[in-house]
Amino acid sequence: MRANFIFSEVWIGLRRNLTMTIAVIVTVAIGMALLGIGLMINSQISGMKDYWADKVEVSVFLCKKNDPFPQCKGTGGVNEQEQAALRATIEAMPQVQQVEFEDAASAYENFKVQNANNTVLLSAIQVEDMPESFRVKLKDPNAYAAVIEELKGAPGVSNVINQKEILEKFFGLLEKLRWFALMIAGFLVIAATLLIGNTVRLSAYNRRRETGIMRLVGASNLYIQLPFVMEGVIAGLIGGVVAAVLLIVTKVFLFDGVQIYLANNSQLSWETVASVISLTMVVGVLICVLASFVTLRRYLRV
């Protein structure tokens, strides 16, 4: 096998089909980038789910003075007995693992941390505006329905919020995004396959004289087909490199950016990005090789 011979053939082929080659590279790059983004969202979702799994709580907010919630109207806020009774009720529930009381001052501290860069909001809200609450941690975060049902109407309770529901809305959005990215990636993979098929066909037509002579003098099938397949592989590899750059940019500017707002430490690791990139590269090159071989079988009888 003469490597330099093969490579000079490949180079000639790529140059002759420059526009098609560029089309293949762009399609492969975008398709693989979307596939990679889908996979990255995937690992982001599972990372965040793990992070939140032991942190989700049911918040039971208590009535304060002049509370606008209808069930608090006219009560003048929760009183000591109600608060003690609530605590007892919650602690008696079999689903409950742990209960903590958060008074207005610590609620305000948390609020200040969460909205540190929103000075307007901070200056508008005072300690008295913050509701007191019970933070209820459940043994099984999925068994929240009965707990909420029971606490919602209890005296002195203004509102019950299940963090899990809020999170699930957010995860649902992420999952939709992931499916969307993967779907478009799928379409682009089809487009890339067809484009590569066309490129190889053009290439085979351009070089029919050479391949005819190669057949005649007894060049092996591998020797005849390899330059065409290599064209596909090289286009696929370049597309993969562009996709890798796109994925790194996406991680730095999109995923890490989103992390700042979510204020948690389940950041997408570089190892994940690296494995996603290598996976998309392999997929890209495989698609190119397969598409080339299938087309060659049709257009380059050996």
Add this chain to the structure above:
Amino acid sequence: MIHFDNVTKVYANQNRPALDHVSVDVDKGEFVFLVGPSGSGKSTFLRLVLKEERPNSGAIHVAGKDLARLSNFKVPHLRRRIGCVFQDFRLLPNKNVYENVAFALEVIGKPRRFIRKVVPEVVELVGLEGKAHRMPDELSGGEQQRVAMARAFVNRPMILLADEPTGNIDPATSIGIMKVLDRINRTGTTVVMATHDAAIVDSMRKRVVELEDGKIVRDQSRGVYGQAY
């Protein structure tokens, strides 16, 4: 060297066979003319030898190999032992004489050292010394056919198939082409040449196999073109 035993070939969508129960033997080192009108089956014969086509019935042996039992994977190795020359030369227009001949060795993976040694020898054998760096369009038809013969012969095949090699060449130049073929034959290479050219067949006085409608109507050693009947 080439052995056809009762070979019949019918192309798809045609009811008349291109070759009809043909049996013929070509020995090592022979020079055989294959004559007959267009459509008589000469090209089919050559294509069958190369295993570019498969017979519908009958057995073909080439260089000791049963082609029916030769796997597709080994067909390239068969073709390395057979050189081919055509009416339309089939040279690569963007390569010069040397590169055209060397191409045949490059694509079967011969080392460059070997190529550098044998290509000039063969270019000289076909009478193109000093023209190794000409491009095909700078050569006459006869010279181009010599390049094609050099390419066919450079790997020292056991068999050389020539499909109307003088079909595009004027009679005076054809004599030179035939001299080269004769020279190749004298190295021990079996030569099978399909042709319409009566003058050439008559002048060479070699074995003549005549085909008509896919059947062998004459097989004559030291024959001439058209006086069999």
